Structure formats: C-alpha cells, structure tokens
C-alpha cells in the first residue's frame with residue numbers, strides 16, 4: 569500500500585461545460601506525484617493541487633527524451649459510480665516501457681493505487697454525459713540535471729487528469745487513411761512497443777501531411793521491408809477479410825494496445841476466427857479488389873474503435889463497407905463501451921470500481 573499524502577486545493581476550479589470539452593485542454597484540481605532517487609527507490613507519493621513545477625533547463629528529459637506514459641480513462645455509470653477499465657494492464661505496459669527505457673519500474677499495485685486515489689479525490693471531474701469520461705495520463709520523466717548521455721538517477725512519476733467529451737459528437741463516421749511510404753514510426757529493436765514520447769515526435773510529420781492532403785491519419789508500414797502494415801496513426805489496426813479478422817502481430821514495433829487485446833478476447837469468445845500475423849498492404853489491396861475486404865478499423869482508448877472507410881496507397885484506392893461502420897466493428901464498439909460505462913454486464917472482470 570502506498571502511503572499517499574493528500575493536500576487538497578483551497579481554490580477548486582469551476583467544472584467545465586461537458587458539451588464543449590476539447591481533448592486534453594482542461595485539467596482537474598489535483599495531480600499525483602512520486603519521486604525516485606538512486607539508493608532510495610520510489611518515495612514521497614503525494615496528491616497536490618494541479619499546477620506548474622520548476623525544472624532546470626538541463627533536466628535530462630528535455631534533451632534525451634527518457635520519458636514514458638500511459639493513457640486510460642475513468643467512466644461514470646448511469647448509477648453515478650466511477651470505474652476504471654483494466655488498469656492492471658496499464659501498470660504492466662508502463663513497466664514494460666520502463667525496462668526498455670532504463671527507468672525504474674513501479675509496483676503494479678502502487679500504480680493502480682495511485683490512479684485510484686487521484687480519481688477518488690477528483691471524482692467530481694468525471695463527467696456524466698453519455699460518451700464523456702475523465703482521461704488519465706500517468707507518466708515518468710528523467711529529472712537529473714546535466715547533458716551527459718546515460719540513464720538518469722532521478723525520476724518523477726506523475727498523473728494528471730483531463731475531462732474529455734464524447735469522441736463521436738456527430739456519430740461514428742469512417743475515416744480516410746493513406747499508406748505512408750516515406751516516414752516510419754518504429755523498427756524492431758527500437759521503441760515501437762513502448763509508449764514513449766519519442767515515438768510520437770517521430771510520427772508527427774506524417775500525421776500533419778496526411779491532414780494537409782485530406783486524410784485523417786496514416787497507415788504505418790514496417791521500417792525494414794516497407795511492406796507489412798503495423799498501426800493506423802496512434803491506434804492498432806484490424807481488418808476483416810473473407811469472414812476472418814486479421815491484425816498485425818506484436819512484432820516489437822507495434823504497440824500492444826489494451827483495446828486491441830480486449831477486441832481479440834471478445835472476437836475469440838464470439839467464435840470469430842482471428843489471426844495475429846504479418847499483413848502486407850498488397851494483401852489488403854488485393855482483397856479490396858477481389859471484394860473480400862469487408863471491414864477495417866483502428867482501436868485505442870480515446871476512440872475505442874475508429875472505422876476506416878477508405879484506404880489510399882499511391883494511386884490505388886480501396887473503399888471499405890460502403891463508407892459506413894461495419895457490423896462487427898459496431899458490435900465491438902457497443903460491447904466495449906457498454907462494459908466501460910456499465911450499461912452492459914462485465915463477464916470478463918475488466919472493470920475496477922473506484923471507492
């Protein structure tokens with residue numbers, strides 16, 4: 569058990585209008601902080617009023633990006649209760665990212681306790697309108713000062729929370745995606761399977777170019793052969809081809825999404841054939857031409873599922889599901905959101921209520 573010292577704000581902010589929330593712009597009243605120093609381990613867990621912290625400009629994270637994060641949500645049920653979705657999975661993934669980035673790991677329980685305690689203090693910030701939630705951003709940064717390149721001896725683990733509106737205010741509209749041939753997001757042996765800021769820095773240019781050209785995001789190809797599909801933007805990707813569901817295997821350059829894992833578990837439970845394997849862009853465009861590319865969608869905590877209505881690859885175009893959300897995509901969306909917001913039973917034990 570973490571012994572968390574709680575200092576509440578004397579100036580609570582007014583709660584934002586749940587109808588005009590912009591993702592990641594408003595933050596709740598409190599934040600969780602915990603320090604790490606070599607020889608001392610993780611210590612001084614505390615919840616304090618949300619606000620700025622002073623850092624020297626030589627702080628290592630600003631220069632060499634020794635940084636990792638997580639993304640998860642707290643959901644309010646129709647009965648007014650607040651719950652998390654598979655938080656232990658986030659704890660495990662954070663530790664996997666820690667190992668790759670030479671950051672000291674956290675106890676899984678301590679991570680879940682910290683998230684729980686913060687959400688509990690800021691419970692009023694979990695909005696109740698349908699589709700809204702409290703986005704939770706745990707992260708760890710290297711805080712040693714100095715420009716030498718080595719693992720930091722000091723770290724800060726922090727959690728901040730931001731109320732978010734419904735991802736689909738105008739209903740779910742399938743997006744247009746193009747296959748990125750120039751930039752790559754990650755390569756095997758690199759950091760693709762971790763949630764680190766550096767992966768995002770490297771991916772911004774492709775995303776900007778996609779938007780300039782009228783697409784929502786890019787479909788990433790593997791960095792070695794430039795042939796195998798990996799992810800769509802910052803989401804995992806699934807295809808339904810000839811009645812079977814195919815998703816890229818976790819090859820080292822693909823992020824192991826918790827929504828991905830949950831979709832695979834649901835599909836297997838429903839008796840739908842699923843394959844985790846290498847998938848080439850060529851295979852997908854051949855299937856589209858042969859009329860067997862039935863559905864395609866991205867998965868992630870923010871959108872849950874995001875249907876793909878159109879894929880472009882150079883001069884080639886593939887329309888999917890007549891530009892509508894596919895039936896299986898819809899079923900996954902309804903089941904996952906039903907469990908998350910507590911309108912459906914939770915037979916898998918995925919939900920953790922907050923006291």
Ligand SMILES: *Cc1c(COP(=O)(O)O)cnc(C)c1O
Pocket residue numbers: 639763799801802803804823824825826827828867868869870
């Ligand atoms: C976070 C993330 C995902 C989705 O993971 P979830 O756990 O489902 O939210 C997929 N791809 C990338 C690159 C990510 O950073």
